[in-house]
Amino acid sequence: MSDDKPIHSCANCPSRRTTEWQVLSDSELELVDQAKRMRPLEPGAILFHQGDDAEGVYCIQSGLVGIRRLNVRGDSALIRLSSSGTTLGYRALLSKSPHRNSAEVLTPSVVCTIERSRVTRLLGENPRLGERFLQHCFTDMDETETDYAHSLTLHKKARFLHLLLVLYERVGHRDGTNNFVIDLPISRIELASLIGVQPASLSRLIRDIQAEGLLHFNSRRVRFTNMDAVLHAAGLEH
Amino acid sequence: MSDDKPIHSCANCPSRRTTEWQVLSDSELELVDQAKRMRPLEPGAILFHQGDDAEGVYCIQSGLVGIRRLNVRGDSALIRLSSSGTTLGYRALLSKSPHRNSAEVLTPSVVCTIERSRVTRLLGENPRLGERFLQHCFTDMDETETDYAHSLTLHKKARFLHLLLVLYERVGHRDGTNNFVIDLPISRIELASLIGVQPASLSRLIRDIQAEGLLHFNSRRVRFTNMDAVLHAAGLEH
DNA sequence: CGTCTGGTTGATCTAGATCAACAGGAGTGG
DNA sequence: CCACTCCTGTTGATCTAGATCAACCAGACG
Numbered sequence: 001m002s003d004d005k006p007i008h009s010c011a012n013c014p015s016r017r018t019t020e021w022q023v024l025s026d027s028e029l030e031l032v033d034q035a036k037r038m039r040p041l042e043p044g045a046i047l048f049h050q051g052d053d054a055e056g057v058y059c060i061q062s063g064l065v066g067i068r069r070l071n072v073r074g075d076s077a078l079i080r081l082s083s084s085g086t087t088l089g090y091r092a093l094l095s096k097s098p099h100r101n102s103a104e105v106l107t108p109s110v111v112c113t114i115e116r117s118r119v120t121r122l123l124g125e126n127p128r129l130g131e132r133f134l135q136h137c138f139t140d141m142d143e144t145e146t147d148y149a150h151s152l153t154l155h156k157k158a159r160f161l162h163l164l165l166v167l168y169e170r171v172g173h174r175d176g177t178n179n180f181v182i183d184l185p186i187s188r189i190e191l192a193s194l195i196g197v198q199p200a201s202l203s204r205l206i207r208d209i210q211a212e213g214l215l216h217f218n219s220r221r222v223r224f225t226n227m228d229a230v231l232h233a234a235g236l237e238h
Numbered sequence: 239m240s241d242d243k244p245i246h247s248c249a250n251c252p253s254r255r256t257t258e259w260q261v262l263s264d265s266e267l268e269l270v271d272q273a274k275r276m277r278p279l280e281p282g283a284i285l286f287h288q289g290d291d292a293e294g295v296y297c298i299q300s301g302l303v304g305i306r307r308l309n310v311r312g313d314s315a316l317i318r319l320s321s322s323g324t325t326l327g328y329r330a331l332l333s334k335s336p337h338r339n340s341a342e343v344l345t346p347s348v349v350c351t352i353e354r355s356r357v358t359r360l361l362g363e364n365p366r367l368g369e370r371f372l373q374h375c376f377t378d379m380d381e382t383e384t385d386y387a388h389s390l391t392l393h394k395k396a397r398f399l400h401l402l403l404v405l406y407e408r409v410g411h412r413d414g415t416n417n418f419v420i421d422l423p424i425s426r427i428e429l430a431s432l433i434g435v436q437p438a439s440l441s442r443l444i445r446d447i448q449a450e451g452l453l454h455f456n457s458r459r460v461r462f463t464n465m466d467a468v469l470h471a472a473g474l475e476h
Numbered sequence: 477c478g479t480c481t482g483g484t485t486g487a488t489c490t491a492g493a494t495c496a497a498c499a500g501g502a503g504t505g506g
Numbered sequence: 507c508c509a510c511t512c513c514t515g516t517t518g519a520t521c522t523a524g525a526t527c528a529a530c531c532a533g534a535c536g
Contacts, residue, residue: 069387072473077390079383095376100383127365134368137375138333144382145317145338149307151389152315152434156492188515196390201492203516235310394524426483439524441484 009033010112015085019059020132028126035118040110047088047103047111054092054099056115060084063109064185068102078193080144081106081186083170090133093119107185151196159195160205161234164215164222180224247271248350253323257297258374261366273356278348285326285341285349292330292337294353298322301347302423306340316431318382319344319424321408328371331357345423389434397433398443399472402453402460418462 010021010033021032038061041047047058050070058065060082067080067088079101082088092099093116105111123130150159168182175181184191192202206217214230216223224230248259248271259270276299279285285296288308296303298320305318305326317339320326330337331354343349361368388397406420413419422429430440444455452468454461462468 069383071384071387071391073391075391077387079386079390091376091379095373100380130368130372134372134375135333137372137379138329141329141375141379141382142338144379144386145307146309148317148382148386148389149309149315151386152317152431153309153311153313189513193390198493199515200494200517204492207516427481436525437483438485438526442524445484 008038010036013061015059015061018085020087020090020129020136021059023128023132024122024126028122031118031122032114036112036114038110038112040108041105042108043105045105045109047105048092048099050099050102052092052099054089054096054116056113057090057093057119058088058103059112059114060086060088061110061112063105063111064107065109065111066104066106066186066190068104069100070102076102076193077196078190079147080140081170081194087133087136090119091137094123094130094133106190156195156197156201157205157209158234160191160197160202161209161214161230163191163194165230165234168224175223180227182222184220184222246276248274251299253297253299256323258325258328258367258370259297261370262360262364266360266364269356269360270352274350274352276348276350278346279343280346281343283343283347285343286330286337288337288340290330290337292327292334292354294351295328295331295357296326296341297350297352298324298326299348299350301343301349302345303347303349304342304344304424304428306342307338308340314340314431315434316428317385318378319408319432325374328357329375332361332368332371344428394433394435394439395443395447396472398429398435398440399447399452399468401429401432403468403472406462413461418465420460422458422460 010016010029011026013019016022021029024032036059041063047065048055050068062084065082065086065088066078067082068076069079070076082103088103089099150162154162164182167184168180171185172180172182188202188206189199192199195202197205209215210217212229214224214226214233216225248254248267249264251257254260259267262270274297279301285303286293288306300322303320303324303326304316305320306314307317308314320341326341327337361371388400392400402420405422406418409423410418410420426440426444427437430437433440435443447453448455450467452462452464452471454463
């Protein structure tokens with residue numbers, strides 16, 4: 001490491017430049033460091049429950065976290081995926097209202113918790129921090145509106161392909177023969193929940209997509225055998 | 239009127255206490271007044287187009303405005319309704335990015351436009367204004383997430399009933415015999431677009447709902463003949 | 477009076493739900 | 507180590523919500 005700070009200090013966090021905290025001065029960042037608690041979490045761990053009051057904000061250093069919303073009837077929808085460099089739970093904290101969603105760890109993750117009072121103090125001292133949270137909300141909003149508009153207008157197949165493209169951007173890579181490849185971080189059940197479809201239907205969707213030669217599925221590995229066709233079908237088919 | 243300001247000044251605006259501008263001082267409000275342009279608009283008028291740069295913000299004094307989003311394929315979804323007391327277009331302005339949605343007047347409305355430079359100036363002078371916009375974004379976000387989760391988990395019938403309940407809250411009233419009544423402000427086509435259904439399917443939905451004795455439809459007038467059953471079906475049926 | 481748009485209906489088709497069966501791991505306890 | 511159970515994922519059979527397309531009607535409007 002390049003300085004005398006502890007390895008796990010925010011100053012050395014790999015996501016430092018992408019989080020809200022990028023606008024803090026060194027001394028302000030030091031305040032975050034003191035108040036933060038870093039912990040490794042296994043799939044199934046809950047960062048916060050829908051309805052809970054905000055205890056602080058959660059900074060994902062690595063891993064994947066699912067944002068769930070229970071509807072009036074009690075069934076849950078997975079409405080968003082959050083990954084490293086993302087701060088969660090700021091809405092409840094800043095609006096002084098209970099969490100609207102739950103956050104559940106989906107893959108082994110490292111998450112820092114920064115307690116509430118420290119965040120409010122920093123917000124008071126550095127107005128640029130509030131500004132960053134505002135921009136974050138705008139980004140989330142745009143993404144959710146896009147997904148919502150898609151859910152109103154697109155078929156499940158197009159939505160699933162769209163989801164795979166988004167996942168490719170996040171965790172995809174090239175394999176030995178330079179093909180586009182994703183190693184899916186989540187189960188079929190959760191993929192199904194993200195597009196609002198039954199697991200059995202997703203299974204058939206996958207079979208059909210594979211039969212059309214768009215993609216090749218092997219357990220959790222997805223290979224794009226015809227990227228152009230995927231791009232076309234995600235936006236233009238049917 | 240209670241003071242010597244012009245009738246159409248913001249100080250006399252009926253929505254004054256519900257808009258973002260409630261946090262402004264009298265002299266600051268005066269600045270809004272000078273820079274605002276108030277105009278009556280007919281259905282079909284466009285406040286801004288998806289992709290346009292922000293020219294200012296739009297304050298709905300009366301009427302109903304639809305927020306539309308075009309998806310990748312080019313078909314439009316009506317993702318939100320905005321009515322009096324709501325400010326539109328602030329996201330594009332504050333994020334310095336193009337409008338993500340279009341805003342189209344749906345019923346005869348009165349809308350004030352406050353030009354960009356004046357808004358930015360006020361934001362610099364009064365930090366509470368930015369805070370209000372942040373809260374506004376949170377509210378929109380919550381609503382959109384709710385709708386999104388519903389679109390992932392509920393059937394069209396439940397979503398339609400839910401929409402009618404929301405409309406009742408906004409424009410509903412009691413009729414002579416004390417029944418709950420809505421005079422729908424928008425066409426069937428637009429109702430259909432809000433829940434992501436074809437007009438023909440909405441027509442059948444309405445027929446079925448009426449046959450079940452939940453509601454009575456007569457042109458644009460909707461009477462709740464069995465509110466309990468509607469509440470139940472909106473959340474619990476199927 | 478013709479034209480247009482909004483709304484309803486009929487006939488038909490299809491995407492996706494539902495329910496049940498079953499296969500493959502992964503974990504647990506004897 | 508095996509037996510048992512639990513959970514994920516896939517498939518088959520069937521059903522249904524909703525799409526699609528066309529016909530048709532009523533009111534609005536030039």
